[in-house]
Amino acid sequence: MVFHVEYERTVPARKPDGHAPAAPRYALGWNKPVSAIISDYFALQGEELNWSQERAFFDRARESFDHPFGPDSSEIMRAKDERGMTNAVVVAYWTDPVKHARWAAGSPLVAWLKEDARLTDTTGTWRETISVPYDRHETIYSENWYRIGIGQTDGSVIVSSAANGYFGAARDRIPLAAIDRLESPHGERAPQSKPVAGRGQRLLVTAPVNMVTLRSGQYWAIADAEQLGDYIENMRPRLLTGTDYLGEHKQETGTLSLLVLANLDDDGTERRESCVVAHFLSLAHLEAWSAAHKTHLDIYRHAIAMNRKYKEQRQFVSWHELFVLQTATFEYVNCHPDTGLLPYFESVVCI
Amino acid sequence: MVFHVEYERTVPARKPDGHAPAAPRYALGWNKPVSAIISDYFALQGEELNWSQERAFFDRARESFDHPFGPDSSEIMRAKDERGMTNAVVVAYWTDPVKHARWAAGSPLVAWLKEDARLTDTTGTWRETISVPYDRHETIYSENWYRIGIGQTDGSVIVSSAANGYFGAARDRIPLAAIDRLESPHGERAPQSKPVAGRGQRLLVTAPVNMVTLRSGQYWAIADAEQLGDYIENMRPRLLTGTDYLGEHKQETGTLSLLVLANLDDDGTERRESCVVAHFLSLAHLEAWSAAHKTHLDIYRHAIAMNRKYKEQRQFVSWHELFVLQTATFEYVNCHPDTGLLPYFESVVCI
Numbered sequence: 001m002v003f004h005v006e007y008e009r010t011v012p013a014r015k016p017d018g019h020a021p022a023a024p025r026y027a028l029g030w031n032k033p034v035s036a037i038i039s040d041y042f043a044l045q046g047e048e049l050n051w052s053q054e055r056a057f058f059d060r061a062r063e064s065f066d067h068p069f070g071p072d073s074s075e076i077m078r079a080k081d082e083r084g085m086t087n088a089v090v091v092a093y094w095t096d097p098v099k100h101a102r103w104a105a106g107s108p109l110v111a112w113l114k115e116d117a118r119l120t121d122t123t124g125t126w127r128e129t130i131s132v133p134y135d136r137h138e139t140i141y142s143e144n145w146y147r148i149g150i151g152q153t154d155g156s157v158i159v160s161s162a163a164n165g166y167f168g169a170a171r172d173r174i175p176l177a178a179i180d181r182l183e184s185p186h187g188e189r190a191p192q193s194k195p196v197a198g199r200g201q202r203l204l205v206t207a208p209v210n211m212v213t214l215r216s217g218q219y220w221a222i223a224d225a226e227q228l229g230d231y232i233e234n235m236r237p238r239l240l241t242g243t244d245y246l247g248e249h250k251q252e253t254g255t256l257s258l259l260v261l262a263n264l265d266d267d268g269t270e271r272r273e274s275c276v277v278a279h280f281l282s283l284a285h286l287e288a289w290s291a292a293h294k295t296h297l298d299i300y301r302h303a304i305a306m307n308r309k310y311k312e313q314r315q316f317v318s319w320h321e322l323f324v325l326q327t328a329t330f331e332y333v334n335c336h337p338d339t340g341l342l343p344y345f346e347s348v349v350c351i
Numbered sequence: 352m353v354f355h356v357e358y359e360r361t362v363p364a365r366k367p368d369g370h371a372p373a374a375p376r377y378a379l380g381w382n383k384p385v386s387a388i389i390s391d392y393f394a395l396q397g398e399e400l401n402w403s404q405e406r407a408f409f410d411r412a413r414e415s416f417d418h419p420f421g422p423d424s425s426e427i428m429r430a431k432d433e434r435g436m437t438n439a440v441v442v443a444y445w446t447d448p449v450k451h452a453r454w455a456a457g458s459p460l461v462a463w464l465k466e467d468a469r470l471t472d473t474t475g476t477w478r479e480t481i482s483v484p485y486d487r488h489e490t491i492y493s494e495n496w497y498r499i500g501i502g503q504t505d506g507s508v509i510v511s512s513a514a515n516g517y518f519g520a521a522r523d524r525i526p527l528a529a530i531d532r533l534e535s536p537h538g539e540r541a542p543q544s545k546p547v548a549g550r551g552q553r554l555l556v557t558a559p560v561n562m563v564t565l566r567s568g569q570y571w572a573i574a575d576a577e578q579l580g581d582y583i584e585n586m587r588p589r590l591l592t593g594t595d596y597l598g599e600h601k602q603e604t605g606t607l608s609l610l611v612l613a614n615l616d617d618d619g620t621e622r623r624e625s626c627v628v629a630h631f632l633s634l635a636h637l638e639a640w641s642a643a644h645k646t647h648l649d650i651y652r653h654a655i656a657m658n659r660k661y662k663e664q665r666q667f668v669s670w671h672e673l674f675v676l677q678t679a680t681f682e683y684v685n686c687h688p689d690t691g692l693l694p695y696f697e698s699v700v701c702i
Contacts, residue, residue: 098535
């Protein structure tokens with residue numbers, strides 16, 4: 001079996017009549033029922049993190065994950081945020097919310113985050129836990145031989161997807177979108193929260209219903225000289241132009257936060273593997289940029305052209321996993337006030 | 352259409368082979384897709400609430416609900432809790448999480464709850480928001496002519512249900528239970544939290560995944576003398592013995608909190624309509640009591656006997672709505688420390 005959820009549509013599909021995808025694409029399934037998908041992000045934030053600080057944090061996470069209820073998989077990454085601060089990020093994946101809760105209840109990593117000492121560290125820490133029912137997610141992979149993100153969870157399998165190659169395909173791949181428009185309660189524009197100090201505070205922020213968390217990645221580790229050259233000269237600049245545009249036009253694009261992360265090896269060196277992790281006010285915001293803005297069309301068209309050129313010899317992978325949140329509470333401890341969702345939604349100060 | 356979600360079973364149904372229900376029973380459906388069900392409980396808690404205090408609170412709620420994004424329905428109720436405190440309770444229902452969020456964002460009731468002044472009132476206030484995907488709920492009604500709870504939401508319809516009359520039927524009616532055992536991360540026994548003051552504090556508590564919230568009700572307003580007599584002499588004592596047992600054996604039964612509430616008329620007088628609202632650590636805990644304990648079997652057998660005796664002339668209704676939570680955060684402001692989930696799960700103190 002490949003588990004999937006399908007609703008009888010009351011919201012029309014975006015797929016044009018008679019559309020046939022130009023190139024094969026893949027999505028993720030599981031060979032067992034999946035009632036929820038959890039990606040739990042933990043980070044250390046600092047002006048200039050050195051490797052020994054990062055390594056201590058990553059080691060703490062790794063030791064905590066080595067547990068019967070630990071995650072199916074985890075990854076370590078690093079990003080500079082828009083304030084120029086370094087964020088050392090760990091993401092861990094589960095497909096069982098009970099196992100995840102059992103892990104969290106006894107986790108030294110979570111206990112460490114809760115300690116009062118975090119409020120006076122030279123570094124900040126944050127945790128963004130994304131936990132959605134199966135019907136609030138979708139994935140796509142340009143190739144079927146690369147596993148990352150929730151694609152490394154137990155029982156996951158790559159399946160062909162016909163819902164690709166047209167604008168609105170991501171929405172069509174989200175099961176719940178068949179019966180729900182997944183609108184934001186905030187409409188077109190994100191609100192602005194009352195300014196917070198951030199530093200020295202433990203802040204909880206409730207994410208609004210239908211907020212979208214996107215992890216969109218690139219993998220070029222096995223690319224030969226020609227495809228590597230294309231990535232460095234043509235693809236990467238387009239990707240950076242696109243993410244820069246989103247970061248610089250947050251209000252119009254509904255972008256709430258955005259990090260460009262490099263996956264790391266165990267010794268902290270950057271792998272030839274990266275991703276963008278971003279929160280959007282709604283799926284419609286992300287779609288508007290994807291379908292109509294030059295910076296995305298430049299990425300999209302180049303990706304299509306290269307797939308057509310190299311076909312089965314394509315050695316570059318692009319992929320994403322997307323979650324439409326129902327209820328989520330994020331935690332920011334001793335972080336700068338532009339971290340994550342802090343600029344938009346009222347936070348609760350905890351003691 | 353009557354919207355419903357069904358999964359291909361990987362967890363066996365509890366229904367015995369060839370079982371045919373002895374009496375007709377009903378469940379709730381909707382004539383439109385429902386992606387989430389929300390019951391939002393607000394309460395005022397005080398040593399001896401007088402009607403002018405209760406009325407002011409109920410009026411505040413009612414005015415706040417009179418809004419384009421307000422609830423489909425709401426009810427006012429009153430209960431003494433185990434500390435002998437009076438809780439004036441308002442419950443409001445939505446089947447659209449976006450509408451609910453839009454209401455909450457602009458609601459004077461929610462804003463009032465957030466005011467610092469609540470910390471020094473002579474009364475406490477609390478809010479327990481239950482928001483679950485459709486596949487985490489089930490309902491049952493003994494008759495098809497009485498509407499209450501989520502049965503008063505827009506587009507709701509009463510449908511016949513064959514999943515009744517055997518132990519485990521409630522689980523069989525929860526769509527997600529077909530693929531998920533809905534276990535508690537805490538196993539058999541609820542944990543004990545570090546004691547909190549409660550009074551003078553604003554406390555947030557995260558409910559554990561798969562916690563069950565049950566609202567189980569009784570309606571005897573139109574019962575004739577004979578059936579009213581039966582209710583008062585035979586049914587109500589059994590119900591109270593059952594709820595007393597649960598309240599006095601919380602650890603063994605997985606009962607976390609339990610209120611026996613009277614529905615109220617607009618002038619504060621008790622209607623001939625009541626309910627129990629209770630949180631259980633897991634569905635298995637509630638099932639163990641239902642299937643095996645004398646105090647429940649006494650209720651169950653008497654209900655069946657009276658249904659057989661009066662058939663279509665039955666003028667007493669019993670019903671329940673049950674939710675299996677995925678993620679929820681409850682708020683207790685200036686309440687006594689045994690309120691709701693406070694005794695079990697660590698709370699966060701907010702300023």
